[in-house]
Amino acid sequence: MRLKNIKGAKETVLKSHYVIENPNFFCGKWNQCFQNENPIYIEIGMGKGRFIIENAIRYPNINFIGIDVYYSVLIKAVKTLETLNLPNLKIIPMDAREIEQIFDHEIERLYLNFSDPWPKNRHEKRRLTSEIFLKKYDSIWKKDKWISMKTDNRHLFEYSILSCTNYGYHIKEISLNLYEDNPENNIPTEYEIKFSNKGFPIYKIEFKK
Ligand SMILES: C[S@@+](CC[C@H](N)C(=O)[O-])C[C@H]1O[C@@H](n2cnc3c(N)ncnc32)[C@H](O)[C@@H]1O
Known part of the structure:
Protein backbone atom coordinates (compact mmCIF):
# COMPACT_ATOMS: atom_id res chain seq x y z
CA MET A 1 0.00 0.00 0.00
CA ARG A 2 1.35 3.43 -0.99
CA LEU A 3 0.95 6.11 1.63
CA LYS A 4 1.50 9.83 1.79
CA ASN A 5 3.97 10.69 4.51
CA ILE A 6 2.18 13.06 6.89
CA LYS A 7 4.51 15.49 8.61
CA GLY A 8 4.35 15.22 12.40
CA ALA A 9 2.22 12.05 12.28
CA LYS A 10 4.53 10.06 14.54
CA GLU A 11 4.62 12.76 17.23
CA THR A 12 0.83 13.22 17.12
CA VAL A 13 0.17 9.47 17.32
CA LEU A 14 2.58 8.91 20.21
CA LYS A 15 0.99 11.74 22.19
CA SER A 16 -2.40 9.95 22.28
CA HIS A 17 -3.22 8.16 25.54
CA TYR A 18 -4.66 5.31 23.46
CA VAL A 19 -1.23 4.56 22.03
CA ILE A 20 1.26 2.26 23.74
CA GLU A 21 4.76 3.31 22.77
CA ASN A 22 6.65 0.50 24.51
CA PRO A 23 4.31 -2.49 24.15
CA ASN A 24 7.01 -5.03 25.15
CA PHE A 25 6.51 -3.86 28.73
CA PHE A 26 3.03 -5.40 28.82
CA CYS A 27 4.01 -8.74 27.24
CA GLY A 28 2.21 -11.42 29.26
CA LYS A 29 0.35 -8.83 31.35
CA TRP A 30 -1.96 -6.89 29.02
CA ASN A 31 -4.77 -7.38 31.52
CA GLN A 32 -2.82 -5.05 33.81
CA CYS A 33 -2.81 -2.43 31.08
CA PHE A 34 -6.62 -2.62 30.86
CA GLN A 35 -6.97 -3.18 34.62
CA ASN A 36 -9.44 -6.04 34.17
CA GLU A 37 -9.56 -9.69 33.15
CA ASN A 38 -11.77 -9.24 30.09
CA PRO A 39 -10.91 -11.09 26.86
CA ILE A 40 -8.43 -9.39 24.52
CA TYR A 41 -9.03 -9.23 20.76
CA ILE A 42 -6.50 -7.73 18.35
CA GLU A 43 -6.60 -6.42 14.79
CA ILE A 44 -3.46 -6.40 12.67
CA GLY A 45 -3.55 -3.70 10.01
CA MET A 46 -6.23 -1.57 11.68
CA GLY A 47 -5.67 1.29 9.21
CA LYS A 48 -7.75 4.34 10.09
CA GLY A 49 -9.49 2.35 12.80
CA ARG A 50 -13.15 2.32 11.82
CA PHE A 51 -13.58 -1.38 12.59
CA ILE A 52 -11.76 -1.56 15.90
CA ILE A 53 -13.16 1.70 17.24
CA GLU A 54 -16.74 0.64 16.46
CA ASN A 55 -16.04 -2.75 18.09
CA ALA A 56 -14.72 -1.07 21.23
CA ILE A 57 -17.86 1.09 21.41
CA ARG A 58 -20.22 -1.83 20.82
CA TYR A 59 -18.48 -4.33 23.12
CA PRO A 60 -17.25 -2.55 26.27
CA ASN A 61 -16.55 -5.87 28.04
CA ILE A 62 -13.94 -6.88 25.50
CA ASN A 63 -10.51 -5.27 25.33
CA PHE A 64 -9.34 -4.37 21.83
CA ILE A 65 -5.82 -3.69 20.59
CA GLY A 66 -5.29 -2.31 17.10
CA ILE A 67 -1.93 -2.64 15.37
CA ASP A 68 -0.61 -0.86 12.32
CA VAL A 69 2.84 -0.17 11.01
CA TYR A 70 2.16 3.32 9.53
CA TYR A 71 1.82 6.48 11.59
CA SER A 72 0.28 8.17 8.55
CA VAL A 73 -2.83 6.00 8.85
CA LEU A 74 -2.86 5.75 12.64
CA ILE A 75 -3.10 9.53 12.87
CA LYS A 76 -6.64 9.29 11.46
CA ALA A 77 -7.64 6.81 14.17
CA VAL A 78 -6.07 8.94 16.88
CA LYS A 79 -7.97 12.01 15.66
CA THR A 80 -11.28 10.10 15.68
CA LEU A 81 -10.52 8.93 19.20
CA GLU A 82 -9.93 12.46 20.52
CA THR A 83 -13.64 12.87 21.16
CA LEU A 84 -14.24 9.36 22.53
CA ASN A 85 -13.61 7.77 25.90
CA LEU A 86 -12.86 4.08 25.33
CA PRO A 87 -10.92 2.48 28.19
CA ASN A 88 -11.14 -0.90 26.40
CA LEU A 89 -9.09 0.19 23.37
CA LYS A 90 -5.34 0.52 22.85
CA ILE A 91 -3.27 1.09 19.73
CA ILE A 92 0.22 -0.22 19.03
CA PRO A 93 2.26 1.27 16.20
CA MET A 94 4.39 -1.65 15.10
CA ASP A 95 5.15 -4.19 12.41
CA ALA A 96 3.30 -7.44 13.12
CA ARG A 97 6.54 -9.29 12.42
CA GLU A 98 7.45 -8.44 16.02
CA TRP A 118 1.30 -9.26 -1.63
CA PRO A 119 0.45 -11.01 -4.95
CA LYS A 120 4.02 -11.78 -6.04
CA ASN A 121 5.24 -15.25 -5.03
CA ARG A 122 8.49 -13.81 -3.75
CA HIS A 123 6.51 -11.71 -1.24
CA GLU A 124 4.54 -14.63 0.18
CA LYS A 125 6.36 -14.31 3.51
CA ARG A 126 4.78 -10.90 4.03
CA ARG A 127 1.19 -12.16 3.83
CA LEU A 128 -0.33 -12.11 7.29
CA THR A 129 -1.68 -15.66 6.81
CA SER A 130 1.61 -17.18 5.62
CA GLU A 131 3.06 -20.04 7.62
CA ILE A 132 5.69 -17.67 8.99
CA PHE A 133 2.99 -15.49 10.57
CA LEU A 134 0.85 -18.46 11.68
CA LYS A 135 3.89 -19.75 13.60
CA LYS A 136 4.34 -16.36 15.23
CA TYR A 137 0.67 -16.29 16.28
CA ASP A 138 1.09 -19.64 18.10
CA SER A 139 2.58 -17.89 21.13
CA ILE A 140 -0.06 -15.13 21.36
CA TRP A 141 -3.11 -17.36 21.91
CA LYS A 142 -4.54 -17.73 25.39
CA LYS A 143 -6.17 -21.09 24.62
CA ASP A 144 -8.29 -21.47 21.49
CA LYS A 145 -7.04 -19.95 18.25
CA TRP A 146 -9.51 -17.82 16.32
CA ILE A 147 -8.66 -15.83 13.20
CA SER A 148 -11.40 -13.77 11.57
CA MET A 149 -10.61 -12.47 8.11
CA LYS A 150 -12.35 -10.28 5.52
CA THR A 151 -10.99 -9.38 2.10
CA ASP A 152 -11.99 -8.39 -1.42
CA ASN A 153 -8.98 -10.24 -2.80
CA ARG A 154 -9.85 -13.69 -4.12
CA HIS A 155 -6.23 -14.78 -4.36
CA LEU A 156 -5.43 -13.86 -0.75
CA PHE A 157 -8.68 -15.52 0.34
CA GLU A 158 -7.85 -18.81 -1.41
CA TYR A 159 -4.23 -18.65 -0.30
CA SER A 160 -5.32 -18.13 3.32
CA ILE A 161 -7.68 -21.11 3.22
CA LEU A 162 -4.84 -23.35 2.06
CA SER A 163 -2.26 -21.88 4.39
CA CYS A 164 -4.43 -21.95 7.52
CA THR A 165 -5.93 -25.41 6.94
CA ASN A 166 -2.49 -26.85 6.15
CA TYR A 167 -1.41 -25.42 9.50
CA GLY A 168 -4.23 -27.23 11.32
CA TYR A 169 -6.93 -24.55 11.47
CA HIS A 170 -10.45 -25.53 10.49
CA ILE A 171 -13.05 -23.33 8.84
CA LYS A 172 -15.75 -22.28 11.27
CA GLU A 173 -17.66 -19.92 9.01
CA ILE A 174 -17.31 -18.80 5.40
CA SER A 175 -19.01 -16.33 3.09
CA LEU A 176 -18.20 -15.78 -0.57
CA ASN A 177 -20.35 -12.68 -0.64
CA LEU A 178 -20.80 -11.09 2.75
CA TYR A 179 -23.32 -8.50 1.60
CA GLU A 180 -25.55 -11.06 -0.14
CA ASP A 181 -25.43 -13.24 2.97
CA ASN A 182 -26.33 -10.13 4.99
CA PRO A 183 -24.75 -11.14 8.30
CA GLU A 184 -26.01 -9.75 11.56
CA ASN A 185 -23.74 -7.41 13.46
CA ASN A 186 -21.18 -6.90 10.67
CA ILE A 187 -18.91 -3.93 11.34
CA PRO A 188 -17.46 -2.70 8.03
CA THR A 189 -13.91 -1.43 7.66
CA GLU A 190 -12.88 1.57 5.52
CA TYR A 191 -11.71 -0.69 2.68
CA GLU A 192 -14.82 -2.81 2.96
CA ILE A 193 -17.07 0.21 2.46
CA LYS A 194 -15.00 1.32 -0.53
CA PHE A 195 -15.01 -2.07 -2.27
CA SER A 196 -18.56 -3.13 -1.46
CA ASN A 197 -19.81 0.24 -2.75
CA LYS A 198 -18.06 -0.58 -6.04
CA GLY A 199 -20.00 -3.87 -6.16
CA PHE A 200 -17.07 -6.18 -5.41
CA PRO A 201 -17.90 -9.32 -3.39
CA ILE A 202 -16.48 -9.32 0.12
CA TYR A 203 -15.10 -12.64 1.33
CA LYS A 204 -15.23 -13.52 5.00
CA ILE A 205 -13.79 -16.50 6.79
CA GLU A 206 -13.33 -17.59 10.38
CA PHE A 207 -10.61 -20.09 11.24
CA LYS A 208 -10.37 -21.91 14.54
CA LYS A 209 -7.96 -24.39 16.06
C1 LIG B 1 -5.19 -2.44 2.86
S1 LIG B 1 -5.07 -1.70 4.42
C2 LIG B 1 -6.59 -2.16 5.24
C3 LIG B 1 -6.92 -1.27 6.40
C4 LIG B 1 -8.17 -1.66 7.21
N1 LIG B 1 -8.01 -2.96 7.84
C5 LIG B 1 -9.40 -1.67 6.36
O1 LIG B 1 -9.93 -2.74 6.07
O2 LIG B 1 -9.88 -0.58 5.98
C6 LIG B 1 -3.88 -2.75 5.20
C7 LIG B 1 -3.29 -2.17 6.47
O3 LIG B 1 -2.43 -3.11 7.06
C8 LIG B 1 -1.27 -2.48 7.52
N2 LIG B 1 -0.19 -3.48 7.56
C9 LIG B 1 0.28 -4.19 6.52
N3 LIG B 1 1.26 -5.02 6.90
C10 LIG B 1 1.40 -4.84 8.24
C11 LIG B 1 2.25 -5.41 9.21
N4 LIG B 1 3.19 -6.32 8.88
N5 LIG B 1 2.13 -5.00 10.48
C12 LIG B 1 1.22 -4.06 10.82
N6 LIG B 1 0.38 -3.48 9.93
C13 LIG B 1 0.46 -3.87 8.66
C14 LIG B 1 -1.04 -1.35 6.53
O4 LIG B 1 -0.26 -0.32 7.07
C15 LIG B 1 -2.47 -0.91 6.23
O5 LIG B 1 -2.91 0.12 7.09
Missing part, protein backbone atom coordinates in the same frame (compact mmCIF):
# COMPACT_ATOMS: atom_id res chain seq x y z
CA ILE A 99 4.21 -9.82 17.47
CA GLU A 100 5.80 -12.65 19.45
CA GLN A 101 7.61 -10.09 21.59
CA ILE A 102 4.40 -8.25 22.46
CA PHE A 103 1.88 -10.92 23.48
CA ASP A 104 2.38 -14.07 25.50
CA HIS A 105 -0.63 -16.46 25.56
CA GLU A 106 -3.27 -13.79 26.21
CA ILE A 107 -5.14 -13.18 22.94
CA GLU A 108 -8.54 -14.73 22.20
CA ARG A 109 -9.23 -13.46 18.69
CA LEU A 110 -7.28 -12.01 15.78
CA TYR A 111 -8.88 -9.87 13.07
CA LEU A 112 -7.22 -9.54 9.67
CA ASN A 113 -9.27 -7.15 7.55
CA PHE A 114 -8.33 -6.38 3.96
CA SER A 115 -4.72 -7.29 4.62
CA ASP A 116 -2.23 -6.35 1.92
CA PRO A 117 -2.38 -9.24 -0.60
Whole structure:
Protein backbone atom coordinates (compact mmCIF):
# COMPACT_ATOMS: atom_id res chain seq x y z
CA MET A 1 0.00 0.00 0.00
CA ARG A 2 1.35 3.43 -0.99
CA LEU A 3 0.95 6.11 1.63
CA LYS A 4 1.50 9.83 1.79
CA ASN A 5 3.97 10.69 4.51
CA ILE A 6 2.18 13.06 6.89
CA LYS A 7 4.51 15.49 8.61
CA GLY A 8 4.35 15.22 12.40
CA ALA A 9 2.22 12.05 12.28
CA LYS A 10 4.53 10.06 14.54
CA GLU A 11 4.62 12.76 17.23
CA THR A 12 0.83 13.22 17.12
CA VAL A 13 0.17 9.47 17.32
CA LEU A 14 2.58 8.91 20.21
CA LYS A 15 0.99 11.74 22.19
CA SER A 16 -2.40 9.95 22.28
CA HIS A 17 -3.22 8.16 25.54
CA TYR A 18 -4.66 5.31 23.46
CA VAL A 19 -1.23 4.56 22.03
CA ILE A 20 1.26 2.26 23.74
CA GLU A 21 4.76 3.31 22.77
CA ASN A 22 6.65 0.50 24.51
CA PRO A 23 4.31 -2.49 24.15
CA ASN A 24 7.01 -5.03 25.15
CA PHE A 25 6.51 -3.86 28.73
CA PHE A 26 3.03 -5.40 28.82
CA CYS A 27 4.01 -8.74 27.24
CA GLY A 28 2.21 -11.42 29.26
CA LYS A 29 0.35 -8.83 31.35
CA TRP A 30 -1.96 -6.89 29.02
CA ASN A 31 -4.77 -7.38 31.52
CA GLN A 32 -2.82 -5.05 33.81
CA CYS A 33 -2.81 -2.43 31.08
CA PHE A 34 -6.62 -2.62 30.86
CA GLN A 35 -6.97 -3.18 34.62
CA ASN A 36 -9.44 -6.04 34.17
CA GLU A 37 -9.56 -9.69 33.15
CA ASN A 38 -11.77 -9.24 30.09
CA PRO A 39 -10.91 -11.09 26.86
CA ILE A 40 -8.43 -9.39 24.52
CA TYR A 41 -9.03 -9.23 20.76
CA ILE A 42 -6.50 -7.73 18.35
CA GLU A 43 -6.60 -6.42 14.79
CA ILE A 44 -3.46 -6.40 12.67
CA GLY A 45 -3.55 -3.70 10.01
CA MET A 46 -6.23 -1.57 11.68
CA GLY A 47 -5.67 1.29 9.21
CA LYS A 48 -7.75 4.34 10.09
CA GLY A 49 -9.49 2.35 12.80
CA ARG A 50 -13.15 2.32 11.82
CA PHE A 51 -13.58 -1.38 12.59
CA ILE A 52 -11.76 -1.56 15.90
CA ILE A 53 -13.16 1.70 17.24
CA GLU A 54 -16.74 0.64 16.46
CA ASN A 55 -16.04 -2.75 18.09
CA ALA A 56 -14.72 -1.07 21.23
CA ILE A 57 -17.86 1.09 21.41
CA ARG A 58 -20.22 -1.83 20.82
CA TYR A 59 -18.48 -4.33 23.12
CA PRO A 60 -17.25 -2.55 26.27
CA ASN A 61 -16.55 -5.87 28.04
CA ILE A 62 -13.94 -6.88 25.50
CA ASN A 63 -10.51 -5.27 25.33
CA PHE A 64 -9.34 -4.37 21.83
CA ILE A 65 -5.82 -3.69 20.59
CA GLY A 66 -5.29 -2.31 17.10
CA ILE A 67 -1.93 -2.64 15.37
CA ASP A 68 -0.61 -0.86 12.32
CA VAL A 69 2.84 -0.17 11.01
CA TYR A 70 2.16 3.32 9.53
CA TYR A 71 1.82 6.48 11.59
CA SER A 72 0.28 8.17 8.55
CA VAL A 73 -2.83 6.00 8.85
CA LEU A 74 -2.86 5.75 12.64
CA ILE A 75 -3.10 9.53 12.87
CA LYS A 76 -6.64 9.29 11.46
CA ALA A 77 -7.64 6.81 14.17
CA VAL A 78 -6.07 8.94 16.88
CA LYS A 79 -7.97 12.01 15.66
CA THR A 80 -11.28 10.10 15.68
CA LEU A 81 -10.52 8.93 19.20
CA GLU A 82 -9.93 12.46 20.52
CA THR A 83 -13.64 12.87 21.16
CA LEU A 84 -14.24 9.36 22.53
CA ASN A 85 -13.61 7.77 25.90
CA LEU A 86 -12.86 4.08 25.33
CA PRO A 87 -10.92 2.48 28.19
CA ASN A 88 -11.14 -0.90 26.40
CA LEU A 89 -9.09 0.19 23.37
CA LYS A 90 -5.34 0.52 22.85
CA ILE A 91 -3.27 1.09 19.73
CA ILE A 92 0.22 -0.22 19.03
CA PRO A 93 2.26 1.27 16.20
CA MET A 94 4.39 -1.65 15.10
CA ASP A 95 5.15 -4.19 12.41
CA ALA A 96 3.30 -7.44 13.12
CA ARG A 97 6.54 -9.29 12.42
CA GLU A 98 7.45 -8.44 16.02
CA ILE A 99 4.21 -9.82 17.47
CA GLU A 100 5.80 -12.65 19.45
CA GLN A 101 7.61 -10.09 21.59
CA ILE A 102 4.40 -8.25 22.46
CA PHE A 103 1.88 -10.92 23.48
CA ASP A 104 2.38 -14.07 25.50
CA HIS A 105 -0.63 -16.46 25.56
CA GLU A 106 -3.27 -13.79 26.21
CA ILE A 107 -5.14 -13.18 22.94
CA GLU A 108 -8.54 -14.73 22.20
CA ARG A 109 -9.23 -13.46 18.69
CA LEU A 110 -7.28 -12.01 15.78
CA TYR A 111 -8.88 -9.87 13.07
CA LEU A 112 -7.22 -9.54 9.67
CA ASN A 113 -9.27 -7.15 7.55
CA PHE A 114 -8.33 -6.38 3.96
CA SER A 115 -4.72 -7.29 4.62
CA ASP A 116 -2.23 -6.35 1.92
CA PRO A 117 -2.38 -9.24 -0.60
CA TRP A 118 1.30 -9.26 -1.63
CA PRO A 119 0.45 -11.01 -4.95
CA LYS A 120 4.02 -11.78 -6.04
CA ASN A 121 5.24 -15.25 -5.03
CA ARG A 122 8.49 -13.81 -3.75
CA HIS A 123 6.51 -11.71 -1.24
CA GLU A 124 4.54 -14.63 0.18
CA LYS A 125 6.36 -14.31 3.51
CA ARG A 126 4.78 -10.90 4.03
CA ARG A 127 1.19 -12.16 3.83
CA LEU A 128 -0.33 -12.11 7.29
CA THR A 129 -1.68 -15.66 6.81
CA SER A 130 1.61 -17.18 5.62
CA GLU A 131 3.06 -20.04 7.62
CA ILE A 132 5.69 -17.67 8.99
CA PHE A 133 2.99 -15.49 10.57
CA LEU A 134 0.85 -18.46 11.68
CA LYS A 135 3.89 -19.75 13.60
CA LYS A 136 4.34 -16.36 15.23
CA TYR A 137 0.67 -16.29 16.28
CA ASP A 138 1.09 -19.64 18.10
CA SER A 139 2.58 -17.89 21.13
CA ILE A 140 -0.06 -15.13 21.36
CA TRP A 141 -3.11 -17.36 21.91
CA LYS A 142 -4.54 -17.73 25.39
CA LYS A 143 -6.17 -21.09 24.62
CA ASP A 144 -8.29 -21.47 21.49
CA LYS A 145 -7.04 -19.95 18.25
CA TRP A 146 -9.51 -17.82 16.32
CA ILE A 147 -8.66 -15.83 13.20
CA SER A 148 -11.40 -13.77 11.57
CA MET A 149 -10.61 -12.47 8.11
CA LYS A 150 -12.35 -10.28 5.52
CA THR A 151 -10.99 -9.38 2.10
CA ASP A 152 -11.99 -8.39 -1.42
CA ASN A 153 -8.98 -10.24 -2.80
CA ARG A 154 -9.85 -13.69 -4.12
CA HIS A 155 -6.23 -14.78 -4.36
CA LEU A 156 -5.43 -13.86 -0.75
CA PHE A 157 -8.68 -15.52 0.34
CA GLU A 158 -7.85 -18.81 -1.41
CA TYR A 159 -4.23 -18.65 -0.30
CA SER A 160 -5.32 -18.13 3.32
CA ILE A 161 -7.68 -21.11 3.22
CA LEU A 162 -4.84 -23.35 2.06
CA SER A 163 -2.26 -21.88 4.39
CA CYS A 164 -4.43 -21.95 7.52
CA THR A 165 -5.93 -25.41 6.94
CA ASN A 166 -2.49 -26.85 6.15
CA TYR A 167 -1.41 -25.42 9.50
CA GLY A 168 -4.23 -27.23 11.32
CA TYR A 169 -6.93 -24.55 11.47
CA HIS A 170 -10.45 -25.53 10.49
CA ILE A 171 -13.05 -23.33 8.84
CA LYS A 172 -15.75 -22.28 11.27
CA GLU A 173 -17.66 -19.92 9.01
CA ILE A 174 -17.31 -18.80 5.40
CA SER A 175 -19.01 -16.33 3.09
CA LEU A 176 -18.20 -15.78 -0.57
CA ASN A 177 -20.35 -12.68 -0.64
CA LEU A 178 -20.80 -11.09 2.75
CA TYR A 179 -23.32 -8.50 1.60
CA GLU A 180 -25.55 -11.06 -0.14
CA ASP A 181 -25.43 -13.24 2.97
CA ASN A 182 -26.33 -10.13 4.99
CA PRO A 183 -24.75 -11.14 8.30
CA GLU A 184 -26.01 -9.75 11.56
CA ASN A 185 -23.74 -7.41 13.46
CA ASN A 186 -21.18 -6.90 10.67
CA ILE A 187 -18.91 -3.93 11.34
CA PRO A 188 -17.46 -2.70 8.03
CA THR A 189 -13.91 -1.43 7.66
CA GLU A 190 -12.88 1.57 5.52
CA TYR A 191 -11.71 -0.69 2.68
CA GLU A 192 -14.82 -2.81 2.96
CA ILE A 193 -17.07 0.21 2.46
CA LYS A 194 -15.00 1.32 -0.53
CA PHE A 195 -15.01 -2.07 -2.27
CA SER A 196 -18.56 -3.13 -1.46
CA ASN A 197 -19.81 0.24 -2.75
CA LYS A 198 -18.06 -0.58 -6.04
CA GLY A 199 -20.00 -3.87 -6.16
CA PHE A 200 -17.07 -6.18 -5.41
CA PRO A 201 -17.90 -9.32 -3.39
CA ILE A 202 -16.48 -9.32 0.12
CA TYR A 203 -15.10 -12.64 1.33
CA LYS A 204 -15.23 -13.52 5.00
CA ILE A 205 -13.79 -16.50 6.79
CA GLU A 206 -13.33 -17.59 10.38
CA PHE A 207 -10.61 -20.09 11.24
CA LYS A 208 -10.37 -21.91 14.54
CA LYS A 209 -7.96 -24.39 16.06
C1 LIG B 1 -5.19 -2.44 2.86
S1 LIG B 1 -5.07 -1.70 4.42
C2 LIG B 1 -6.59 -2.16 5.24
C3 LIG B 1 -6.92 -1.27 6.40
C4 LIG B 1 -8.17 -1.66 7.21
N1 LIG B 1 -8.01 -2.96 7.84
C5 LIG B 1 -9.40 -1.67 6.36
O1 LIG B 1 -9.93 -2.74 6.07
O2 LIG B 1 -9.88 -0.58 5.98
C6 LIG B 1 -3.88 -2.75 5.20
C7 LIG B 1 -3.29 -2.17 6.47
O3 LIG B 1 -2.43 -3.11 7.06
C8 LIG B 1 -1.27 -2.48 7.52
N2 LIG B 1 -0.19 -3.48 7.56
C9 LIG B 1 0.28 -4.19 6.52
N3 LIG B 1 1.26 -5.02 6.90
C10 LIG B 1 1.40 -4.84 8.24
C11 LIG B 1 2.25 -5.41 9.21
N4 LIG B 1 3.19 -6.32 8.88
N5 LIG B 1 2.13 -5.00 10.48
C12 LIG B 1 1.22 -4.06 10.82
N6 LIG B 1 0.38 -3.48 9.93
C13 LIG B 1 0.46 -3.87 8.66
C14 LIG B 1 -1.04 -1.35 6.53
O4 LIG B 1 -0.26 -0.32 7.07
C15 LIG B 1 -2.47 -0.91 6.23
O5 LIG B 1 -2.91 0.12 7.09
